[in-house]
Amino acid sequence: MAEMMDVDNDECILCNETLSDSTVPTVKLGEKGMSGLQKAINARNDSFTIAVEQVVHVHCRKEYTNTNVISALKRKLSAPTERNSKNLRSQEVKFNYKTNCLFCGQGDPYQGRKTDFKLNPIMTLDYSSTCLKICDKLNSPWSDEVKDRMLFCPDLPAADAVYHQVCSTNFRTGRDVP
Incomplete structure (x- = not known):
């Protein structure tokens, strides 16, 4: 789990955008928010750390923890890289x-x-x-x-x-x- 640490509140850790824009809503992570975000980090196999009272964008947190987005990423990563496509004449050697x-x-x-x-x-x-x-x-x-x-x-x-x-x-x- 992530530890309590002194948090730098200049930018959102999820999107690396500045937090100083007052038009974009932000949220300060509590214990429960941090644990939910940590589960998403583990599910996505990412490797950054978060802390209690860290500030992130509301829409970034929602999208990052969305289970549908996570499962779509997993399907995309587990899908074979080579598609079963038809042989085209343009792909053949001249x-x-x-x-x-x-x-x-x-x-x-x-x-x-x-x-x-x-x-x-x-x-x-x-x-x-x-x-x-x-x-x-x-x-x-x-x-x-x-x-x-x-x-x-x-x-x-x-x-x-x-x-x-x-x-x-x-x-x-x-x-x-x-």
Whole structure:
């Protein structure tokens, strides 16, 4: 509990505003008022001390000790910080046909030093139609993603689209993303 101490009456301990404004009503805390305020301090997990005969604003004390406000603060603090929101297209990583593999969406991490991950250009329109047929046959989340990329850009050679050879092989044979 808070102790009896010499109280500085310049400002309200709850809002840190001056108490000298005569238009705002104030109250001097008694034993009962101090104990009620101490319960609110404990419920809010705050760490300041109060004393008998300390002066505070009436509206500050009412709001600070309001159980509805305290429970709302507790709910807000206990709520998860990450909201369960829908995935938006604007939140997705931008896909670039010239630098990202059509199948895995990644660039060349080895800058051409490993042939499996070297980006190869798409040269023919037949490549698109063949891959679209495979997408329909596989009917998986990966094939849906690849199909969306292909349908967004119907002329992949003109867009300078690229792919990894290992990704193309895995996609055509029905294996997972490498």
